[in-house]
Amino acid sequence: MEEYKKILNRRRLALVTFVLFSSIVLLFNQLYLEETITNPTVHGFQFGLLVGLEGIAIFMVIKITRTLMDERKIQLMYNAEHDERKVYIKAKAGQPMVLILSSILLFAAIIAGYYNTTVFFTLVGVVYFQLTVTVVIKMIYLKKM
């Protein structure tokens, strides 16, 4: 369990770094908004995405910090992460690959947003559809198994 505690600490450090970095980006974006903005919709999406990710990261930092204070919670978190049924369901829903693909598509969408709004919306639509299908499949399997 000591090794897992180290992993959790490293994870927390990475998340705190992300929160600090994204805060700087958001602040920079707000201060120099006039110069960076090209398309209000695309910019709004990027801003919202970053704020959303930052919110999730802060939530995860709080969750990990609370977990690290209780040995039983650490064991429960470890079990939840390594639970064979959950791993099986995730694999069945194709979650690992979908998350990688969605991240790449989202990154491509952000880049495309600077050049073409149609491509941007198409890519975001694909990501949305892909994630929705994965969540639905996962829920079906969670109910079935």
Place this chain on the structure above:
Amino acid sequence: MRTKIKELRKENKLSQEDLALAVGTTRQTIISIESEKYIASLPLAYKISKYFNRAIEDVFYLDDQL
């Protein structure tokens, strides 16, 4: 695949969460195994049987063995 986990758990006055914690899985997985929705892998079946000091075939058995 049928299982006697529920009976063994009640015999030992053990909650699903306690058993899950002891064998390194989640309460939901124990529920699924007990309700025979999910078939435990060999390592997990071995861990559960070992926890109750039983042989695997005493805890898990096929329908036709009834």
